Structures are given as C-alpha cells and as structure tokens.
Amino acid sequence: MSEPIRVLVVDDDQSFRTNMTELLNRQEGISAACAESGDAALEVLAREAYDVVLLDMLMPGLSAHGTVREMRRRGLGAAVIVVTGHASVDDAVEMINLGAYDYLLKPCTIKEIVQKVTWAQEWRRLQPPQ
Amino acid sequence: MSPQSRPGGRPGPASAAAGGAHLAAQWGLPLGVLLGALAAARLPGAGGALAAGAAALLAAFTVHRLRLRIRAASQERGSLSEQLVQSQKLAVLGELSSGIAHEINTPLAVIGQEAELLRADLETLEHGPAREALGRRLDSIEAQVRRCGDITHGMLQLVRKAAPVLQPVVLAQLCEDMALLAEREARRREVRIVRRYAPGLPETLTDPPQLKQVVLNLLVNAVQAVRPGGRVELAVGPGAPGWSEIQVRDDGPGIPEENLSRIFNPFFTTKPPGQGTGLGLSVCLGIVDRLGGTLGAANAPGGGAVFTVRLPEGANPPEPGPALAR
Amino acid sequence: MDPIKVLVVDDEPDFVQLFVKRFAKRNLDVVSAPGGREALELLRATPVDVVVLDVRMPGMDGLEVLREIKRRHPLIEVIMLTGHGSAESGLRGMSLGAYDYVMKPFHIDDLLERIRKAWDHARRRRADGEAPA
Numbered sequence: 353m354s355e356p357i358r359v360l361v362v363d364d365d366q367s368f369r370t371n372m373t374e375l376l377n378r379q380e381g382i383s384a385a386c387a388e389s390g391d392a393a394l395e396v397l398a399r400e401a402y403d404v405v406l407l408d409m410l411m412p413g414l415s416a417h418g419t420v421r422e423m424r425r426r427g428l429g430a431a432v433i434v435v436t437g438h439a440s441v442d443d444a445v446e447m448i449n450l451g452a453y454d455y456l457l458k459p460c461t462i463k464e465i466v467q468k469v470t471w472a473q474e475w476r477r478l479q480p481p482q
Numbered sequence: 483m484s485p486q487s488r489p490g491g492r493p494g495p496a497s498a499a500a501g502g503a504h505l506a507a508q509w510g511l512p513l514g515v516l517l518g519a520l521a522a523a524r525l526p527g528a529g530g531a532l533a534a535g536a537a538a539l540l541a542a543f544t545v546h547r548l549r550l551r552i553r554a555a556s557q558e559r560g561s562l563s564e565q566l567v568q569s570q571k572l573a574v575l576g577e578l579s580s581g582i583a584h585e586i587n588t589p590l591a592v593i594g595q596e597a598e599l600l601r602a603d604l605e606t607l608e609h610g611p612a613r614e615a616l617g618r619r620l621d622s623i624e625a626q627v628r629r630c631g632d633i634t635h636g637m638l639q640l641v642r643k644a645a646p647v648l649q650p651v652v653l654a655q656l657c658e659d660m661a662l663l664a665e666r667e668a669r670r671r672e673v674r675i676v677r678r679y680a681p682g683l684p685e686t687l688t689d690p691p692q693l694k695q696v697v698l699n700l701l702v703n704a705v706q707a708v709r710p711g712g713r714v715e716l717a718v719g720p721g722a723p724g725w726s727e728i729q730v731r732d733d734g735p736g737i738p739e740e741n742l743s744r745i746f747n748p749f750f751t752t753k754p755p756g757q758g759t760g761l762g763l764s765v766c767l768g769i770v771d772r773l774g775g776t777l778g779a780a781n782a783p784g785g786g787a788v789f790t791v792r793l794p795e796g797a798n799p800p801e802p803g804p805a806l807a808r
Numbered sequence: 809m810d811p812i813k814v815l816v817v818d819d820e821p822d823f824v825q826l827f828v829k830r831f832a833k834r835n836l837d838v839v840s841a842p843g844g845r846e847a848l849e850l851l852r853a854t855p856v857d858v859v860v861l862d863v864r865m866p867g868m869d870g871l872e873v874l875r876e877i878k879r880r881h882p883l884i885e886v887i888m889l890t891g892h893g894s895a896e897s898g899l900r901g902m903s904l905g906a907y908d909y910v911m912k913p914f915h916i917d918d919l920l921e922r923i924r925k926a927w928d929h930a931r932r933r934r935a936d937g938e939a940p941a
Contacts, residue, residue: 365588371595378602410584437587445879459591459631461624462598471845644905647933649925660898663909667895690929694909695902702895765903 357473358401361386362393362419363408363435368458372406375462382469390414394422402430404472406456406465409436409444416443420450429479431472435460565776568746568767575748583634590634594627646689646772653686653726653793654679654718657697661716664701672710675701680719686726686795688773693793696766696777700730700789703762707734707787721792731788736781745779811837812927815856817847817873818889819865827860830916836923844868844876851881858907858926860919863890863897871900878905883934885926889914 359376361384363369369386376384387393391414393405405423409416420432432452436444444455453472456465597620604620607613661675668675704714714732721727737745744750748764763779770777775793782788814836816827824840831838839854841847845868847859859877863870874886885907890897898909907926910919 365592367592368588368595371592371599375595375598375602437584441879448880457631457635458587459594459627461594475849645936647929647936649929649932659909662911663898664895690925691902691905691907695899698895698899698902702899705895762899 356381356383357469358403359384359469360393360396360402360405360430362388362390362405362411364388364411365408368408372465376465376469379462379466382466390416390419390422393419394426397423397428397430398426403476404469405430405432406469407432407434407452409434409447416447417450420447420452424451429476431476433468433472565767565771571747579748586630587634590627590630594624597623597627644692646692648687649690650685651688651690651693653683653728656690656694657716657718657728660694660698660701663698664705667702668705668714671705671708673705673708673712673714675705676713676715678715678717678719680717683718683720683726684795686793688793692769693773693791696769696791697728697730699762699766700791704730704732704734704787704789707732709734724795726793726795728791728793729788731782731786733784733786736785737779737787742779742781746777811835812923813837813839813855813857814923815847815850815854815859816840817842817844817859817861817865819843819862819867831920834920836920844870844873847873848876848880851877851884856881856884857930858923859884859886860923861886861888863888863901864892871897871904874901874906875904883930885930887919887922887926 359382361369361372361376363372363386366388369388373384373386376382385396387396389411390407393407394414396402397405407416407419414422416434423430423432432447434444434447434452434455435458436455437458441455441457444452448455453475454468456468601617601620604613604616607616657679658677661677665675701714701716708714712733714730717727717729717731719727719729741750741752746763746767750764767777770791770793773793775791778790778792780788780790812835814827814831816824816838817840818824819842821842824842828838828840839850839856841850843865847861850856851859861870861873861877865873870888874888877884877886882905886905887908887910888898888901888906889910889912891912901909907929908922910922
C-alpha cells in the first residue's frame with residue numbers, strides 16, 4: 353500500500369481541525385487536509401478525491417446528517433467517521449445506520465484515530481464499486 | 483400503585499395521617515375514660531372503679547399503638563416523596579451535566595492534541611534529562627485529559643435512561659448470581675458474604691440486568707467498606723404485602739450522619755480522588771426508582787450500613803405499609 | 809419456534825467449535841467471530857439475537873466490544889463470560905448493559921438457560937416498541 357490514505361478533517365473549531373490535520377500529516381501513510389464546515393467540505397470533495405472524512409457531529413450550517421446525505425447523492429465513496437463531543441452518541445450511532453463507517457468520541461488520541469482511519473480504508477476496499 | 487405512578491409528593495395522605503394521629507391523641511384518651519366512667523356507672527362499688535380504670539388503660543394502650551402505626555405509615559410515605567424529589571434532582575442534574583460535558587469535550591480534545599504535538603516536537607531535541615523531564619510532564623497532561631474524558635463520558639450515564647423491560651424473576655437466584663461475582667473480590671479481602679434467602683418468595687416482575695447492576699453495586703460497596711475478616715449479609719425476603727425486599731448489610735464503620743442525606747447525590751464519593759466517580763449510588767437510585775421501588779440507606783443498630791431495595795412484585799402493587807421491624 | 813441466533817466471540821477456535829457443536833443440537837443458530845472488530849463488522853449485516861462474549865480478549869477488550877455492541881445494536885443482548893472475573897469488571901459490564909455474567913467453567917445447560925432468558929428479554933423489548941437507535 354504505497355498510496356497514503358487521504359483524510360479530510362471537517363470541524364468548525366479551528367484549533368481542533370488544524371491540530372488534527374497536523375497530527376495526521378505526521379503519521380506515516382496518511383495525508384490530511386481540513387475544511388471548516390459541511391458546505392466547505394462538499395466543495396473540497398467536488399475538486400479532490402478523499403478516502404476518509406472525519407466529520408464533526410455538531411456544526412453550524414449544513415449538519416453532519418445533511419453532509420453525508422449530499423455525499424451519497426453525489427456518489428462520493430469516501431468512508432465517513434463522525435466525531436462527537438459525546439452528548440450526541442445516539443446521533444452518531446444513527447449516522448452509522450445511515451452509512452457512516454464508525455464514530456469517535458472527543459477527546460481521543462491520535463492512535464485511536466489512525467486505527468479507525470486504517471480500518472475505514474480497509475473496509476472501503478471491500479465495498480462493491482460505486 | 484403501578485410502577486410508573488408516584489405515591490409520594492401528594493400532600494393529601496401524609497397530612498391526613500398526621501391529622502388522624504393528632505385526633506387520636508386528643509380524643510382517644512378522654513374517650514376511653516368516658517367509656518370507663520359509663521361502665522363504672524353500671525357497676526356498683528369497687529367493681530365500677532376497676533372497670534373505669536381498665537377501660538382508661540385499654541384506651542391509652544390502643545391510642546398509643548394507633549399513633550405508632552400512623553406515624554410509621556407517614557414516615558414510609560415521607561421517604562417515598564423524598565425519593566421522588568431525589569430522582570427529579572437527578573434528572574435535572576443529569577441534563578445539566580451532559581450539556582456541560584459536551585461543551586468541555588472539544589477544548590479537552592484540543593489540549594490533548596497540543597500535548598501530542600509537543601511530544602512529536604520533543605523528538606527533535608537531544609536525548610537528555612531536559613527532554614526526559616518534559617516527556618514526563620506531557621505524560622501527566624495526557625493522563626489528566628484522559629481522566630477528564632472519563633468524567634465527561636461518565637456524566638452521560640446519568641441521562642441515558644433505559645426504560646425497564648420486565649421479566650418474571652426469582653430474586654434469590656438473581657442475588658445469588660451477583661453474590662458469586664462479588665465473592666471473588668470478597669475472598670481476596672477475606673470478607674464473607676452471608677446469604678439469607680426467605681423460601682417461597684413469589685417471582686418479581688422486574689428488569690433483571692438493571693436490578694443486577696444495583697445488587698452488584700451494593701455488594702461491592704459493602705465488601706469494600708469492611709476490614710479483612712469482616713462480614714456482609716445479603717438478605718432477600720418479603721416486605722409489605724405485594725412487595726419484596728433485598729437488603730445488603732455490612733459490619734463496617736457505617737455511614738457518617740452528615741453523609742446520610744447526600745449519599746445518593748451524583749458525584750458524592752468518600753473514596754480518594756481518582757478512584758471512582760461517585761456515580762454508582764445515584765445510578766442505582768435512578769434504576770430502582772424506574773423499577774417502581776425504593777432504595778434506602780441507614781445505619782444498622784449494631785453498627786455498619788444497611789441498604790434496602792424494596793420492589794413491587796407485580797405491575798400494580800398495593801401501597802407499601804409501615805416498614806416491617808427487622 | 810425460530811432458532812435463537814447467537815454470535816460467539818472468542819479468540820480460541822476450540823472454544824468456538826465447542827459452542828457450535830453443542831448449541832446446534834439445541835435449536836440455536838450459531839455464528840462466530842475471533843475478535844471485537846470482526847464481531848462488529850459481522851453484526852452490521854447479520855441479524856443476531858444474543859452475543860456471548862469473553863471479557864478478556866486480545867485486541868479490542870471485551871468491555872469495549874460490549875459497549876460498542878450496545879451502542880450500535882441496543883436490541884441485541886450480550887452475555888459476558890469471565891474467567892478471572894473481578895467484581896469491578898462485572899460491575900462495569902452490567903452498567904454497560906450486559907444482560908448477564910457467566911463464570912468459567914460453566915455448565916452448558918446453565919448458559920443455554922441464560923441465553924434463552926436473554927433472548928426473551930430482547931423479544932419483550934422489541935414488543936415494548938423500543939426502536940433501534
């Protein structure tokens with residue numbers, strides 16, 4: 353597997369998303385960028401292909417739910433991992449039923465993130481082509 | 483009373499009971515004396531005085547017993563209405579803390595990320611005592627972030643209420659299962675768990691996994707409260723008609739008076755910092771409440787603490803009467 | 809009556825084989841997974857009534873797997889198997905939503921009865937109208 357896993361970090365908290373992006377880029381085999389909202393994420397995804405999207409559950413503007421729905425509508429094959437501050441665990445689980453691969457709880461370590469990102473990529477590889 | 487309704491908190495029965503006790507006190511004794519006097523009027527001489535005296539004594543005795551029963555009844559109801567307030571407090575606190583927890587989790591995550599980034603930067607420095615010292619401080623920051631995360635994640639448990647799913651259960655069997663689990667911890671500490679299961683207790687309609695959580699929690703608390711060689715007693719038996727009781731008693735130091743009223747508060751704990759979040763008993767109270775029962779804590783007359791779970795046998799139990807003497 | 813669908817999660821193939829053999833005779837439909845991650849992936853697509861799960865497993869810890877199953881599939885009941893069993897882990901498991909705790913070594917009939925009760929609990933919960941998350 354020589355191609356790095358391309359990860360898009362979507363979160364309205366600037367510190368969180370820039371730190372996360374930097375931490376991911378320091379990991380071998382991962383290349384990351386970020387977007388500040390669901391709408392911004394969709395713009396990025398229209399231009400470039402990503403393997404995994406880390407999506408904050410609670411953002412102003414387009415909801416996580418709406419973002420995922422739009423991604424499916426456009427046939428974007430990226431695996432989605434929703435990231436939640438915990439009060440919305442039930443919502444996160446609901447997202448899995450709607451097609452997200454997994455969820456993460458804040459705070460989480462880079463090790464946990466890399467593991468789920470890796471598993472998400474493996475899972476993607478096993479999905480039938482879109 | 484169905485498991486879902488709450489008898490406590492209604493001012494009617496409690497104050498009627500208090501009123502009744504007052505009336506009995508005021509009028510019972512004079513009434514007895516009057517009856518005695520009437521009896522005496524019919525009987526000549528010494529016999530009459532004796533009859534009057536006997537009637538008065540009987541009246542006094544009856545009034546005394548009546549007052550005791552009425553007071554006990556209103557105390558029992560009092561504790562039910564206390565539980566209602568307690569569980570309402572719990573619900574509000576739960577909502578509040580879950581909101582706070584959610585807000586805190588992102589800044590907490592950022593602190594954790596900064597620590598991880600610092601650690602990566604640290605690797606560019608030369609090995610040496612300075613680098614080691616900084617590394618240890620980062621370990622500490624990451625550990626505290628994890629600890630805070632455990633607390634905020636724990637707060638969610640207060641809010642997540644699972645509606646009970648009822649099955650008929652043999653309480654003694656359920657308690658025995660949990661005693662066997664707790665016994666592993668108990669043996670390690672040389673503590674005995676003594677069982678007292680009343681035979682022939684009818685099955686109780688309840689939610690087994692939720693009730694198991696309560697029983698195990700009480701047992702583990704009791705085992706941890708006693709010294710090596712100490713004793714924990716687990717009793718299952720009938721309570722008031724239509725009710726069953728599970729009691730966990732230990733011979734430890736008991737609960738200090740000032741803590742008795744706070745023991746079911748969320749986050750109240752007597753354990754040292756970092757060991758347990760103090761959510762156990764408040765969660766237990768929430769569970770027992772949803773199961774339509776009551777959970778009480780007291781100090782046993784001989785020393786040590788006693789926790790009592792009272793559960794209705796079926797979906798529509800009669801009002802609980804006065805607590806039975808134990 | 810439809811057979812009860814059981815997922816056994818354990819990293820020892822011999823143990824799993826034992827289950828499959830003994831339970832197949834008693835009208836139980838058994839599938840297996842060697843670990844937590846595989847179990848969760850299997851549960852996405854395969855309907856299961858009861859999961860039998862060991863507390864101690866390499867990789868994803870038994871309690872973690874329990875927590876994830878209860879979060880994603882709240883209608884599935886989970887029975888924990890414990891060898892060393894500390895009361896604290898039992899407490900943690902019960903508060904995470906385990907239906908029951910069984911200590912090893914166990915009697916197969918005892919475990920069967922608990923599975924049946926767990927299945928009954930799940931059935932009643934469904935009947936009560938609790939919708940999955």
